[in-house]
Amino acid sequence: MKKIAVLGMGLCVALAFSSCKSSESAYKRAYEKAKQQELAEAAAAQEEPAAVETAPVVETVPVTTPAPVASVREEKVELVSGDGLKAYSVICGSFGVKANADGLKTWLDGEGYSAKVVYNAANNMYRVAVESFDTRDEAARARDAFKAKYPGREDFQGSWLLYRVH
Numbered sequence: 001m002k003k004i005a006v007l008g009m010g011l012c013v014a015l016a017f018s019s020c021k022s023s024e025s026a027y028k029r030a031y032e033k034a035k036q037q038e039l040a041e042a043a044a045a046q047e048e049p050a051a052v053e054t055a056p057v058v059e060t061v062p063v064t065t066p067a068p069v070a071s072v073r074e075e076k077v078e079l080v081s082g083d084g085l086k087a088y089s090v091i092c093g094s095f096g097v098k099a100n101a102d103g104l105k106t107w108l109d110g111e112g113y114s115a116k117v118v119y120n121a122a123n124n125m126y127r128v129a130v131e132s133f134d135t136r137d138e139a140a141r142a143r144d145a146f147k148a149k150y151p152g153r154e155d156f157q158g159s160w161l162l163y164r165v166h
């Protein structure tokens with residue numbers, strides 16, 4: 001009885017696989033049809049020259065933006081070292097220790113600047129001024145030039161303007 005059951009199952013499996021047609025040929029036919037259609041479209045595109053549209057020439061007028069107003073920090077400071085402190089100064093360093101401020105001043109003097117060290121008693125900070133000017137515009141230009149001269153110095157990129165309050 002077992003032999004008949006096993007033979008029957010085997011026969012059913014064999015019939016099931018032999019009666020199903022492989023779907024591979026259906027996929028192959030669809031692929032071939034799509035490929036032929038793609039080739040036909042490419043050939044048609046080569047035969048027809050593409051229409052070229054020309055855009056009208058529009059003259060553009062350059063827009064000039066006004067220079068940003070430089071923000072200024074107002075502080076009451078007194079000159080510690082250096083000479084000739086004016087109303088607006090370009091500050092490139094702030095230190096709680098005077099020796100550190102003097103070190104930066106010495107380095108800047110070696111770079112050709114006439115640096116100054118000023119003291120803010122309210123904040124107990126020594127500020128190092130690269131240059132000092134009578135007007136805000138002059139100081140802003142000098143600050144931007146200073147930053148541009150030392151693009152690799154992150155500490156100098158934070159330079160700011162100080163207005164000396166009397």
